[in-house]
Amino acid sequence: xxxxxxxxxxxxxxxxxxxxxxxxTFYTExxxxxxxxSAPRKGRETLIAYERKMLVRLREMRTHPPKAxxxxxxxxxxxxxxxxxxxxxxxxxxxxxxxxxxxxDQIAVEQFFYDSATAWQPVLDTTPSTE
Numbered sequence: 001x002x003x004x005x006x007x008x009x010x011x012x013x014x015x016x017x018x019x020x021x022x023x024x025t026f027y028t029e030x031x032x033x034x035x036x037x038s039a040p041r042k043g044r045e046t047l048i049a050y051e052r053k054m055l056v057r058l059r060e061m062r063t064h065p066p067k068a069x070x071x072x073x074x075x076x077x078x079x080x081x082x083x084x085x086x087x088x089x090x091x092x093x094x095x096x097x098x099x100x101x102x103x104x105d106q107i108a109v110e111q112f113f114y115d116s117a118t119a120w121q122p123v124l125d126t127t128p129s130t131e
Contacts, residue, residue: 001074002102008069010107011078015063020051027107034111060085076100076107084120092120 013022023031027044034040041050055061064081078098083091096114100107 002071002076002105004071006105007071007076011066011069014080015065017061017063019055019061019063020048023048023051027110028103031107032109036111036113036116040111057087058084059087059089074102076102083123091123093123094119 010022010026013025023044027047029044030042031044031047032040032042033047033050041047062083062085064083067079067081068077069079070077076099078100080094080096080098082094082096084094085091094114096112096119099111099113101109
């Protein structure tokens, strides 16, 4: 069962933007990830490779601090919002609920739930320009 401190360390790692490193650090070797009702991806190395492949196609992935984090024993639910910035500068948003089953202090099973009809739709980018 994870401590709240351990879950928050995971959240901080994801919000910092290094999703592949968060997987390497916080997931079991045999972990699975599942998008809605699709077949799950299996194995930490597979999860890391999938994440890196997805991130390399983007200019940036912005992870908002979660709107809610619920912890009940080995079960954790996180309400995430992600903004993917494409190479062309288009910002696309995903809002999802992640349901996790932890084994000790690592995530063993994770399933994401989101509305696939509205997932990754373009949004107005309100981030100030650094130019």
